[in-house]
Amino acid sequence: MFKIKQDLPFNWINTDKFKDMIISIRFAVENVEPNVSMNNILSYMMSDRSEMYPSKQLMSNQMDALFGLSLSSKTTTFGAAHVIEIRIRTLNERYTDQPHIQEAARFLMDCVRRPLINEASLCEAKKNLIASLKRIQDKPSHLGIIRVCEGVGKDTPLAVFSQGNIDVIESIELDALKAYHQELLKQVQPMILIMGDFKGLDQKKLQKQLTFNQTLDILPSAYVFQPRHSFKATIQKETSQTTFTQLYATHTAYNDPDYLAMRLYVIMLGQLPNSLLFQEIREKRSLCYSISASSFNFDGVMAIQTGINHKDLDEVEMLIELQRIKLAKGKFSQALLKTAQKMFINGLESMIDEPYAYLNFMYQRGYTQHDLNLKATIKAIRNVSKNDIEAIAQKIELIGQYTIRGKN
Amino acid sequence: MRKIFDDINEHYDVFELENGLKIYVIQKIDYQSSVFYLGFPFGSFDLVQKADNEIKQFPSGVAHFLEHKLFENPGGIDIMQSFSHLSSNVNAFTSYNETVYYFNSSKKALQKPLNLLLDFVQNLCITEASVEKEKGIITQELRMYKQMPEQRLMAETYHSLYANHPIRLDIGGTEESVNATRKEDLMDAYRLNYHPANATLVCVTPLAPDLIYQWVEDNQNQKTFEPKHEIKRVLEVEPNEVVRPFHQFEMDIQASKLTYSYKLNDYSEDPKQNIEKEWQYRLFLELIFSPTNPAYETWMESNRIAEYFGYEVEVNREYGFVMFYGENDDEHDFIDLVQTNLKTDLNRFKQAFDLLKRRYYAQMLRSFDDQDDYAITLLRSHFNKVEMMDSIAILKSIQFEDILHLGENILKMPTALVKMTGLAKLD
Numbered sequence: 001m002f003k004i005k006q007d008l009p010f011n012w013i014n015t016d017k018f019k020d021m022i023i024s025i026r027f028a029v030e031n032v033e034p035n036v037s038m039n040n041i042l043s044y045m046m047s048d049r050s051e052m053y054p055s056k057q058l059m060s061n062q063m064d065a066l067f068g069l070s071l072s073s074k075t076t077t078f079g080a081a082h083v084i085e086i087r088i089r090t091l092n093e094r095y096t097d098q099p100h101i102q103e104a105a106r107f108l109m110d111c112v113r114r115p116l117i118n119e120a121s122l123c124e125a126k127k128n129l130i131a132s133l134k135r136i137q138d139k140p141s142h143l144g145i146i147r148v149c150e151g152v153g154k155d156t157p158l159a160v161f162s163q164g165n166i167d168v169i170e171s172i173e174l175d176a177l178k179a180y181h182q183e184l185l186k187q188v189q190p191m192i193l194i195m196g197d198f199k200g201l202d203q204k205k206l207q208k209q210l211t212f213n214q215t216l217d218i219l220p221s222a223y224v225f226q227p228r229h230s231f232k233a234t235i236q237k238e239t240s241q242t243t244f245t246q247l248y249a250t251h252t253a254y255n256d257p258d259y260l261a262m263r264l265y266v267i268m269l270g271q272l273p274n275s276l277l278f279q280e281i282r283e284k285r286s287l288c289y290s291i292s293a294s295s296f297n298f299d300g301v302m303a304i305q306t307g308i309n310h311k312d313l314d315e316v317e318m319l320i321e322l323q324r325i326k327l328a329k330g331k332f333s334q335a336l337l338k339t340a341q342k343m344f345i346n347g348l349e350s351m352i353d354e355p356y357a358y359l360n361f362m363y364q365r366g367y368t369q370h371d372l373n374l375k376a377t378i379k380a381i382r383n384v385s386k387n388d389i390e391a392i393a394q395k396i397e398l399i400g401q402y403t404i405r406g407k408n
Numbered sequence: 409m410r411k412i413f414d415d416i417n418e419h420y421d422v423f424e425l426e427n428g429l430k431i432y433v434i435q436k437i438d439y440q441s442s443v444f445y446l447g448f449p450f451g452s453f454d455l456v457q458k459a460d461n462e463i464k465q466f467p468s469g470v471a472h473f474l475e476h477k478l479f480e481n482p483g484g485i486d487i488m489q490s491f492s493h494l495s496s497n498v499n500a501f502t503s504y505n506e507t508v509y510y511f512n513s514s515k516k517a518l519q520k521p522l523n524l525l526l527d528f529v530q531n532l533c534i535t536e537a538s539v540e541k542e543k544g545i546i547t548q549e550l551r552m553y554k555q556m557p558e559q560r561l562m563a564e565t566y567h568s569l570y571a572n573h574p575i576r577l578d579i580g581g582t583e584e585s586v587n588a589t590r591k592e593d594l595m596d597a598y599r600l601n602y603h604p605a606n607a608t609l610v611c612v613t614p615l616a617p618d619l620i621y622q623w624v625e626d627n628q629n630q631k632t633f634e635p636k637h638e639i640k641r642v643l644e645v646e647p648n649e650v651v652r653p654f655h656q657f658e659m660d661i662q663a664s665k666l667t668y669s670y671k672l673n674d675y676s677e678d679p680k681q682n683i684e685k686e687w688q689y690r691l692f693l694e695l696i697f698s699p700t701n702p703a704y705e706t707w708m709e710s711n712r713i714a715e716y717f718g719y720e721v722e723v724n725r726e727y728g729f730v731m732f733y734g735e736n737d738d739e740h741d742f743i744d745l746v747q748t749n750l751k752t753d754l755n756r757f758k759q760a761f762d763l764l765k766r767r768y769y770a771q772m773l774r775s776f777d778d779q780d781d782y783a784i785t786l787l788r789s790h791f792n793k794v795e796m797m798d799s800i801a802i803l804k805s806i807q808f809e810d811i812l813h814l815g816e817n818i819l820k821m822p823t824a825l826v827k828m829t830g831l832a833k834l835d
Contacts, residue, residue: 015438016438017436017438017439017777018777019416019417019773019774019776019777020774020777055702055705056699056702056704056705056708057699057700057701057702057704057705059699060698060699060700061700061759061760061763063767064700064760064763064764064766064767065763065766067766067770068766068767068768068769068770068771069770089774090770091770091773091774094417095416095773120709124708124709127711127714128714128715131663131714131715131716131735132715132716134661134662134663135557135663135716137662138557138659138661138662138663139556139557140555237660238658238659238660238831239555239660240551240552240554240555241548241551241552241555272488272492273488273489273492273498274486274488274489274492282545286541286542286543286544286545287544287548288545288548289545289546289548289549289552290548290549290552307548307551307552308548309548335489335493338493339489339492339493342492342493342495343492343495343497345495345514346495346496346497346512346513346514346515349440349441349514350440350441350512350514352440353439353440353441353779355777406551406555408551
């Protein structure tokens with residue numbers, strides 16, 4: 001089992017159940033542009049080349065030499081905060097013929113501190129990020145979510161797409177990026193998560209290698225989105241089905257007492273095979289293949305999305321509304337709530353077998369400074385009642401609709 | 409029988425019941441959760457079968473349709489809900505060569521969900537009406553995949569490469585074939601292919617292997633089955649040539665894409681030889697068409713490739729191909745890049761070759777930590793009649809000299825170019 005030592009900003013998770021060692025470094029900044037686009041460019045560059053390894057070939061060779069080390073970086077949104085994560089995953093020294101973890105950590109820190117930032121590397125990063133954004137927008141399900149959040153959340157973190165903005169990316173200049181990187185290193189203390197088997201490892205030395213000299217300053221992250229207007233739009237595309245996306249304000253914060261009831265509400269509505277949306281719209285009427293509800297927990301919003309024939313749109317919209325009414329009026333079975341509780345708990349308990357899921361859990365715990373004690377959380381999930389679900393259902397408010405009308 | 413692999417700290421137990429059901433149990437005592445995968449070697453390629461000397465033809469997508477219908481409620485029980493009541497997530501997938509039903513749970517009381525898995529998969533319960541009802545759902549599923557650009561590009565590429573092999577067809581079939589599927593087709597497919605002797609159960613669990621075996625045996629002892637049918641996939645002869653050397657189509661997208669593929673003919677009936685051949689191609693292609701090659705960076709600087717660039721390689725007993733994909737608007741330049749670099753003199757890559765083998769070895773070890781990856785790989789290895797660990801041994805055995813001339817082989821093979829453009833951009 002895991003032994004955890006949390007001494008912020010360091011989180012040491014000692015376990016010998018996996019064959020890998022993972023080191024993850026995460027910087028959080030305010031979720032506004034141009035920060036988000038800057039983060040995405042830096043994220044690309046930090047895992048591309050460094051001053052020490054200034055070509056893709058040298059980077060690749062060094063990673064292979066470190067026993068197939070994998071280096072990756074990504075950006076995510078945590079409500080009002082935007083996070084850039086860079087991490088390595090490499091074989092535990094039990095499976096290699098020589099020690100290499102300290103060298104792997106040195107490699108990681110070099111990528112963070114001294115990525116190769118010049119005109120050519122910036123040009124490449126911009127080109128590839130813009131192409132990636134276009135690919136994302138070419139997928140109707142992604143486009144629907146992006147557009148409805150933009151439409152509803154103008155001038156709030158909700159409207160900021162975590163992977164950046166094409167216009168902002170195009171406008172970023174080299175000096176500004178260099179300054180942003182330096183500021184990030186000097187002013188933002190990252191959270192550092194290390195997971196693996198520490199037997200025989202000089203942890204003090206490793207910690208020294210991974211040290212940044214700032215004090216961890218926790219930025220605001222979770223917030224509750226307050227709608228100022230509703231939004232409704234339809235566009236036409238030559239796609240094979242119509243993608244219908246609805247956005248709702250949950251009016252529930254991440255650390256509210258009824259937060260777990262909100263999560264259960266979303267599961268009952270559209271995250272299980274026996275959830276109301278799946279049963280009523282797919283199973284009983286064959287109107288869709290996929291329909292689901294999902295919550296953006298740090299923003300206080302929820303989305304429902306499905307792919308249908310356009311002629312069925314009015315019927316599907318009405319059926320979605322009816323399911324919400326059922327939950328608000330308590331016209332649902334106790335069995336559905338019990339099932340949702342069991343599946344929520346199952347997901348939490350399984351998390352410790354999935355390294356990245358567990359690291360994310362630890363990060364949320366550290367970053368929000370919110371007590372995410374698993375046992376207490378599971379107990380609280382079990383205590384959610386039918387009345388709690390009804391109360392949540394009554395405060396959820398439809399705030400946006402985006403329809404991508406396809407050929408069918 | 410226990411199989412032990414000391415050097416990578418792994419082992420699993422293998423059982424076979426009297427009715428022919430095979431069971432693999434990978435015990436991971438320090439894991440909280442368990443996964444159970446029950447698979448049948450019946451996939452989207454099985455459209456024509458020789459069964460007891462009779463030829464049986466199915467509409468395309470039948471394996472996938474059957475997978476949907478097995479979740480039908482026998483006796484009014486909602487199968488998915490029943491799993492949820494037992495704190496278990498159930499799901500299924502159909503691929504080219506197999507159909508697999510699985511569940512996971514963080515609980516230790518697993519006998520009931522395991523019985524439920526075996527019971528619902530071993531009891532097809534459908535009506536004309538329920539088959540008709542499913543057609544609307546599957547049609548929406550096909551349409552959903554059809555509007556995903558990368559998947560559509562791959563599908564069009566297979567269509568260009570293959571005249572007869574069912575890889576040219578979508579796993580779910582077409583809207584026409586789904587609408588033409590009858591209850592009798594599903595019942596025939598089930599009767600021929602779902603005998604327990606065809607089935608394999610793979611579990612990754614903290615529980616003891618003997619206990620799992622006992623639970624499965626107890627379940628199966630309560631059931632009787634018809635005699636097993638001798639079945640064999642029947643395939644039309646596939647010509648060496650491609651169907652469409654050039655094909656261009658439109659989608660409502662911003663980012664145009666293309667593939668340039670070689671249709672291989674050096675696959676064999678021996679699965680180990682195919683694994684070896686695929687590893688050789690993979691090592692060869694990775695040395696040239698990845699950052700391992702210093703030229704890769706110059707291609708990117710000169711906009712000949714972008715981040716969306718790569719290759720796929722597959723060699724199995726029925727077909728083989730090497731496919732390059734990218735976002736270059738100039739297909740002639742893209743073809744030139746591929747063809748020129750397939751002629752690369754590899755001699756300066758010897759050190760990189762050794763490092764690359766180390767990378768792939770690490771990736772394989774890593775996959776043993778993922779319960780789902782582990783179970784699916786073991787299941788597929790079993791159906792492919794190879795030992796899962798053979799792949800590691802084969803990788804280790806490959807020598808630099810084995811891959812030196814692969815580029816020449818590839819260049820002799822017939823090619824297909826497929827371009828996917830935005831609307832109104834067709835030449």
